[in-house]
Structure formats: C-alpha cells, structure tokens
Amino acid sequence: MIHKSVFNEKFLFGSASAAYHFEGAYDKDGKGIAVADVIPHSPEDGRTKKPGPGNLKHRAVEFYNRYKEDVKLFGELGLRALRTSIAWTRIYPNGIEEEPNEAGLQFYDDLFDELLSQGIEPVITITHTGEMPLYLADNYNGFANKETIKYYLKYVKTIVERYQHKVRYWFTFNEVNISGMQPFFQAGVSQDPNTINDTVIAQIHHNMFVANAKAIKCIKNINTNLQVGCTTTIGPVYAMSSKPEDGLQQYFDIREMLFHTDVHTFGEYPKWKIKEFKDKGIELNVTDEELKILKENTVDIIAYSYYQSGVAEYGAEKSDGDVNIISKKLNPELKVNEWNWVIDPVGLRIILNIIWDRYQLPQFIVENGVSKLEELEENENGNLTVNDNYRIEGLRDYLLQVNEAIADGVEVIGYTNWAVMDFVSGSTGTMKKRWGFIFVDYYDDWTGTMERYKKKSFDWYRKVIDSNGEYLFQ
Template identity: 40%
Template sequence: MKYSDINHVQNGFPDAFLWGGATAANQIEGAFDKGGKGLSTSDMAAYKDPYITGKVNNFTFNVTSKELEKYKTDPQNILFPKRWGIDFYNRYKEDIALFAEMGFNVFRLSVSWARIFPTGLENEPNEEGLAFYDKVFDECAKYGMEPLVTMSHYEMPITLTEKYNGWANRELVGLFEKYARVILNRYKHKVKYWITFNEMNMNLNSLYTGAGILADLVDNQLQAAYQASHHQFLASALAVKAAKEIIPNVKVGCMINHIESYAKTTKPVDQLQSLKSNQLNLFYPDVQARGEYPSYMTRYFADNNINLDIKEGDDKILQQGKVDFVSISYYMSHVTEAREDASKLAGSFDSPIKNEYLKLTQWDWPIDSIGLRIALIKLYDRYRLPLFVAENGLGAKDAISIDGKIHDDYRIDYLKQHILEMREAIKDGVDVMGYTTWGCIDLVSCGTSQISKRYGFIYVDLDDAGKGSFKRIPKDSFYWYKKVIASNGNNLE
C-alpha cells in the first residue's frame, strides 16, 4: 500500500471490477463428436441416477479401466450428459446475447483440449476446433465482454488416459505446453485473461476427473495424485511463461477449490488440525504463486510415504512460471477435528462433520458467506496478489411456476450474502478483481452429471436424460443480477 492510500478505504467495488458468470466446455458445449473433436475424459462420465440410489451427492467423478472399456465398446444405453451439454456449440450466440443483456463484462469459459488436439498426440491442431472458439470470442467482443479462459477444466483427450494413464506420466507436460502455445498464439488478440488449470487441488478427490488417471491402475492413489500435480505444476508454469512471451499485458492465474477449514472446538489439537487442513488446500497456490514447494509439505510427504519424481531444473521452471493472480471457487467451508481419519479428510471435497450454525443446500452443502470473506482476507495476506472469485453459486431444483416463470429467491439470497461479504473483504483491503458466478446458465453438473442440479440465471429446458426443448428462460435471478452489475454491486435488493 502506498503512503497516500493509508487513509483511504475502498468502500465498494472498484470501477474496473469484472462481473460475469462461469462455465466449462465439457458442461455446456455438447457436440462431442462434431467439428473434428476427439473423445475426452469428461465424455466418459456416466450418469448415475441419485434418486434411485438415494445418494444426493452421487458423484460420477471416477472411472475405472473396466468401466472405460465398457463405455467405449458396449455402453448399453448408459447416459453421458456431458456429451450433449446444453448445446452451447450451436447456441453460443443466443447465450452470449443473454449474458450481455445482464451486463456481463467478463465471461469465464474453457477450451476443450480434445477439440484442438483430438487425441492430444497430433502434430497440427484441428482448425475447425480453433475456428469455433474464434467465433465465440468474437461474439464476446461484440458486446465488450472479456473472455476469462481456462486451458484445462476437468477434461483432456481420452487417448492420453489410455496411452499414458493421464498426468501420472510426465509426457503430458510437453503435450500440454504444445496445446497451450497453440491457443495462446491463436487468440493472443482476443483473450488477455487466462487460468491454466481448474481447481487443481481436486486431484486429491478424483484422480480421473482432475488428472485423467484410472485409479485402479495405480498402487498408491495419494502418491499418484501428488505426482500428477507436480506434472501439472510444470505444465502450468510453462504455459504462464509462454503467455508472457506471446501476449503483451497478459494476466494468467491459478485456481483452487477453496474450502475454508474451521476447528470443531478450541482444543489445541483441533486448531492444529484445522491449520494443517488449510495448508493442504493452499499447497496448490503456494507452488503456483510463490514458485516453489512449501516447507510444510516435506513432513507431509514423509509421513505419507510419498516420494515425488522431481527432475533437475524443475525448480527453475516453477520459479519462471509464477501466476499473476489467484482465483478460487468458493461454495462452502469445512469443520475439522483431530481424529483417526483426519489426514484422509484434509483436502476432501465434503466433510462429514457438519457445522451446526450453518444451513445446508438441497445437496447438503453448508452455506457460509462469511467464510468467503475470511478466505479472501487470508489469501490476500498470504500472496499479495489480486484475487478472482471464479466460481460461486447455488445448485438447486428449480421449477417453472404456473405463471411460466422461475422464481429463485433462494439463489438471489445466496448470491446476495456472498457478494456482500466480498464487498466487505474489499473494504478490509483485499484486492478482488472479479466475480463470475458458477453456472450462469443451467449446465450439466460436474460432480453428479445432472442438469436438475441447476445453478444458472437462465433456465434450460432439459432433463437429466437429455430430453427437452433446450429453450432458454431467464429466471428472477437474471433480472436481479442485471441490477447488481448495473450498480457495480451497490444495488443488491
């Protein structure tokens, strides 16, 4: 902070604040076999009906080698919702126009690696895939909307899983750098905000989704998760370095699924466990923002018999590829305590210990808007880099009312409380550069492959089996968010 700023409090969102929404290619595009696209890992995420199993959070994160073979050769009417998405591939103009109507000045989306390099092994990229994103970015530019582009968002060519078992193999570092350089060069005049990997820390929850690894083919899954993460750190750093060479004034960020951890009690052992849980969550931006492995992981690796294959020169690559900003998804906080399975729960997506002071969503996720403020303050204190809230939203079972509208006051209330706390964090001195709500339009859920777990401001007439008109209908929250953006976050009523 400059001396001249010491007596100045930022009372609201900065004038240049980026407001918008977030999506991922594998959850919206569809057209999985069109335009020269190859099959990706997400195309093999089969739908498992949670209403039959009784498991609300019936995650479809993982795929085994036997399942993969079955899905490829004998699907037997198994549903793969991410193959059809919401047909953004054909409806992108309509959708971007609706985003523009809300006033978006940023739209977060991802590029499908398999649409650019169908198998990941080609020497030359697929021109039809490159041209598709040209059209999408041109449409954004028409409305003055900045694309925030994720290079890798939970998908990669399935060939790389079959040939190398995904990011378990160091070969993927060079293949990813080739892919990154192609899209950076192609879109250097159209995209200035990039994220290398989406929620890299989710490797600890799903080797398949995060790293394209078939878990049944590795002996030690925790070892595989961290080795894959090391390879992704290198790939990310090389992509950052390439971006700096190719695009003037480019901004490249990292991203984690940030879950703020609270101690269950004031017992010192619980407080210590909370600290360690937060360290495991922050390990990923620690490496990408600081350019080196944090010292606390040395003991963690030793205690868990993890021996990473780190080559000479890797440390230099990490130092040369530090990110410009740190982005997070924020949906919930965790409660931790010192218990036998504490190390297994640390870094997990969903804690079994519930916070008695918080309400739950329909999918049993705790709602904690103040946790977002706490997280932003801690992150900024730690890194002194701009922060971007790249995902935040409420999954709910929306329904069309008798008047033909979707009244989602619960979503408005959820987002309002989080935006208020984000504004308070800015008053606290945190540099927050933007906010993109997750699923600004209904899309296929990452974790459960459902469409019925809806996040968007825009309802898509589609069910979990892919049946429907695909018609887009603005919800009440659409008009509310439009007012929020028009007032730069001042009008939240």
C-alpha cells in the same frame, strides 16, 4: 457492515461455465473424445471404455450450436466477463496431432468475437476438469506421466498465440488441488485406481505444478501483458471447539488446503510438505531444472472456487468423497443445502482476507453459487420463469461479503458465479442440479425443448451489474 458499494468500475462482474458442461456436439467438426465423454454419471461411479449411451454431456445444452442466441442473452444479463474453457479435444482431438483442428480453432474465434461484441470479456480456463483427450489418458496415463506435459504445452502455445488479442485472463487448470481425489477425471490418470498410492498422487501433483509453470513461461513469452492463474477449490476451516488440539488441526488443515496455491505463488515446496514426503517414504521424480522452472514462473492472480467452509476436529476422519467437504463433520452453526454443502457467505470474506495477507496478489473468485431442484412456473405476467428468490438472496449474501473484503483492503478483480445457465452437473452427470440465471428446458430423461427461460435472478443480477453493486443494498 458498510452500507455502500466499493466495487470499482472495472470489476469483472460475470458468470461461469465450461466446455464439457454445456457445449455438447461431443463428436462434431473433428472433435476428439475427452475424459468426460466416458464418465456418464458421477466421477465416483467410474467410467466406460468408450463413449456410450446415457451420457448427458454428449448433447449437453447445445451451446455449440446455439452460442449466438445464448451470448445475446448473456449480453442482456449485462455480464462484464464470462469464464469458460476451451475443449482441448476440439483443438487436438487425440492430443498428439502435428497440426491443430482448424474447425475447433475457428469456433472459439467466433465465440470470443461474439462475446466481445456484447462487451463481455472472455476469461479462459485452458483445460477444465474432464477435458483431457481420452487418448492421452489411456495411452500416456495423463499427468501421472511427464510425457503428457509436452502435449499440454503444445496445446497451450497454439491457443494462446491464436487468441492473445482476444483473451487477457488465462487459467491453466481447474480446481487442480483435487486431482489426487479424482485422478482420472481431473488429471486423466487411467491406471487401476487400486494402484494409485500416496507416491503416485504426489507425482501427479508435481507434474501438474511443472505443467502450470511451463505454461506460464510459454504464455508470457507470447505476450507479457497476459494475466495467468491456476484455479483451486478452497474455503476457510474452523476449529470444532476451543480445544487447543482442534486449533492445531485447524492450522494444519488450512496449510494443507493452501499447499497448491503456495507452490503456484512462491514457486517452491513448503518445508513441511517435504518433511511429510520423507516421513511417508514418498520419493518424487523431480529434477533441479523443474524446481528452477517452478521458482521462475509463478502466477499473477490467485483464482479459486468457493462453495463452502469446513471444520477441523483433532483425530476426525477425513472425507475422500465430495471434493468440497474438508471433514466429514458438519458445522453445527451453519445451514446446509440439498447436497449437504454448508452455506457460509462470511467464510468468503475470511478466505479473501487470508489469501490477501498470505500472497498480496489480486484475487478472482471463479466459481461460487446456489443450486436447487427447479421447475418452470408462470410469473404474474403469464411468462414461464423460475422464482428463484433463494438464489438472489444467496448470491447477494456472497457479494456483500466480497464488498466487505474489498473494504478491508483486499484486491479482488472479478467474480464469475457458477453458473450462467443450467447445464449438466460435473459431480452428478445430471440436469437436476440447477445453478444458472437461465433455465434450460432439458431433463435427465433426455426430454425437453431446449428452450431458454430467464429466471427471476436474471433481472436481479443485471441490476447489480448495471449499478456497479449499489443494487445489493436495496
């Protein structure tokens, strides 16, 4: 391991969030109802027909009303970038309106101005998981229907024209490769889950490929200097044993995991996937014009979430549950956290190198982090905080591996850990799964003051950024 920082001065040390996770004010100032507003708990637990009681996301942590004080804290943290999303339903409440909602547009103008005044670059996900207008989900079946693409593109054009001089980095979708695992949450597909077969899933993916490519074309037509990516969730896969069959399964699993990134980057379906469609009897509704659009409009950046790695075992059962588990088998060489996610910092260096060798494009790690059950405690000065040494150690281990990958020759432009502050978890719909540098005094039973408290990791990350990574080695 090298013993010095090789991060350059322009590296976007940052942190991440998303609109539905922390904004709250779910029905204020003309905002429409989003998919997340009818998922009160885990996406696996299903939806309600309309927004009902018990959905913590409706209030979230009140960032919508507190953004000025929060952004001031982000400035104290020293962030160079904040990744967040624009709530689609603040701009087009039902998705089909002729004119956008000016109050929503103005909110993000004000937010971006506030970030920029603190020297923080806004990095924007155009629509995060769960943020599709519910109207488009329930009346158009989301991205299972090609009609939805035109409404998405109208939204893209509106926000990019408005914010092109404030936002350089745009991500079209969040973790798009798990849309088949969570069709309603990820893609607004509201049809009976029992009718969603392999063909429907393939069509959802295809329609989102087309939407991504058309969005890239739209964005570049507005401003060629803007940089565009589409985020996935990925990690390396190890063979469970030295058996050749496990090695073969490892290769197939990695290939499947990178399928979406291949299409985003190379602009075409790999031949193995076309053969798979044929073998499974999947017939896509696809046109020559769509294939041309895919080919001509590819990403500038490879952006992804990295939470853990997986193992490959020939003939093993695949997981259709947790989106970050590649197989049901756990790696016996790695520790796991409370959520049974394996902890694998070296895996981040591995995937950085794999992606660099495969695509030769700059990479942006948009999510990666350490979550725990946490409570406030007093520090030596009598101030309330969280002594989250485990977060410091975990993020240090990950960032040291990013540093190693850059030393390997990989081009990495940014790292925005999940998350800048505590807010409502997408996978559980609770506050107890805490990820942030800032503790928010709010709990699953709706109690708490909403006060913000800096955790121990807050000062640590500020020193890492201020030293341009050198503090990682102290």
